[in-house]
Amino acid sequence: MHAHIAAGFALATILPGAVCAQGLTLSGPTGSAVTFDARAIKAMPHRTVTSAIHGLSGTYAGVPLTLLLARVDAPRGETLRGPAMNDIVTVKGCDGYRIVLTLPDIDPAFRNQTAILADTIDGHALIVEGDKRAARSVRCVTSVAVSVVP
Ligand SMILES: Nc1nc2c(c(=O)[nH]1)N[C@H]1C(S)=C(S)[C@@H](COP(=O)(O)O)O[C@H]1N2
Numbered sequence: 001m002h003a004h005i006a007a008g009f010a011l012a013t014i015l016p017g018a019v020c021a022q023g024l025t026l027s028g029p030t031g032s033a034v035t036f037d038a039r040a041i042k043a044m045p046h047r048t049v050t051s052a053i054h055g056l057s058g059t060y061a062g063v064p065l066t067l068l069l070a071r072v073d074a075p076r077g078e079t080l081r082g083p084a085m086n087d088i089v090t091v092k093g094c095d096g097y098r099i100v101l102t103l104p105d106i107d108p109a110f111r112n113q114t115a116i117l118a119d120t121i122d123g124h125a126l127i128v129e130g131d132k133r134a135a136r137s138v139r140c141v142t143s144v145a146v147s148v149v150p
């Protein structure tokens with residue numbers, strides 16, 4: 001496991017709530033928003049992803065981002081087509097770090113590799129499977145927002 005994530009995990013273990021104390025906010029393309037806490041995320045279906053961060057491999061369990069975004073009416077699978085193909089997904093960390101993805105990037109109907117919100121490390125951390133550089137794997141995720149590009 002990567003040192004940085006291991007450090008985050010240790011901090012979370014020693015000081016419960018110190019990392020990512022705030023819930024996770026999801027907002028969808030039609031304006032709906034929901035807030036999830038750790039317990040709600042834990043109750044959703046998980047899958048594991050293996051990802052290397054700076055060359056060090058780790059296996060992470062988490063909820064596929066597609067399942068989370070379905071809760072705020074983001075299209076997926078057969079319903080992901082047309083204008084929604086250029087919706088953008090902005091994932092933000094508690095330090096303000098942000099990355100963007102698109103809906104088909106994370107959809108198992110489009111790609112074998114996916115993105116999960118891992119809840120076994122560092123509060124909530126986005127893990128983007130298959131990335132060679134882990135720069136899109138955001139630590140301490142506080143929000144995921146789908147926005148429509150005009
Ligand atoms: N919240 C947050 N997540 C982040 C970053 C960050 O600055 N803040 N840096 C990214 C980058 S560039 C990499 S390579 C990986 C590993 O970062 P590290 O080298 O700082 O451990 O985390 C990514 N996730």
Ligand SMILES: [Mo]
Pocket residue numbers: 133134135
């Ligand atoms: Mo990086």
